[in-house]
Amino acid sequence: MVNRNQIHGAGLGLKRALIPQIQSLYKQPLISNIQFVEIAPENWIEAGSKATKQLDWFAERYPIVCHGLCLSLGGISPLNIDFLHQVKQFLNHYNIDIYTEHLSYCTDAYQGKQGYLYDLLPIPFTEEAVHYVAKRIRQTQDILGRRIGIENASFYAAAPISEMSELTFLNAVLSEADCLLHLDINNIYVNSVNFNFDPHAFLRGIPHERIIYSHIAGHYQQSPDLLIDTHGENVIDPVWALLEDAYDLFGVFPTLLERDSNIPALDVLMAEVNKIASLQHQAAQRTVRTNPQTLAQRSL
DSSP, X not given: OOOGGGSOSEEEEOOGGGHHHHHHHTTSGGGTTEEEEEEOGGGTTTOOHHHHHHHXXXXXXXXXXXEOSSOOTTOSSOOOHHHXXXXXXXXXXXXXXXXXXXXXXXXXXXXXXXXXXXXXXXXXXXXXXXXXHHHHHHHHHHHHTSOOEEEOOOOSSOOTTOOSOHHHHHHHHHHHHTOEEEEEHHHHHHHHHHHTOOHHHHHHTXXXXXXXXXXXXXXXXXXXXXXXOOSOSOOOHHHHHHHHHHHHHHOOOOEEEOOOSSOOXXXXXXXXXXXHHHHHHXXXXXXXXXXXXXXXXXXX
């Protein structure tokens, strides 16, 4: 079972444009529902003295989680061991317990040289890929000295060689690697529209005991049957409903708002952070009302 006491409540992705706003409003009611923040270690490792001072300020005041961008767990090139040692040192220095990465790949090799691709690309859903990716996750965990979380990814084209569904593949990797799950609610919804499945049914197949925390975000609707996971729009009602369903199914878990482009002022973002906190409170109250054991204890 995941120890969710490491972080709790609602979180916000820490973007540089938000740093002075959060610092100026620290401990004020407007931002009181920010219970943790998320960073990509690639953006902070060796980023310079100004960035280090900023991160030191946050590390003294907020729990921090790391969500990586470039490990390329499904890539064909060997894992970047030097980078992983940098990540380990970074996590240990800031006493960061949680590190997650995407269940995807973002690298390719040509004439012996590795390069990074523009996007996070899907891994074919095959048994061979399960074994391959799980081995790389275990290697990552061995180097870092901790279990990592893997995030269910959004994608836009299904590999023709796939042998199983996304959910079957995800569960197989989680089981074989014995890692944790970074549950992205918006990615489930985006894929459900792009590939015509029921997102609530997908949610019921999730191994909830592995959830360490979740993402919620907005997306761009290119057409009625094609959504693009941009993290640049407001969260829409069906995604909020999916998060609410997840809380009712699995209990309340830490949830972070992703906003990576078209970033509005902090007070605008706080409306969505506050909604996360409100849904968590409502779900907790429903649990109290419907749990017979809790009701019996309260009547004593």
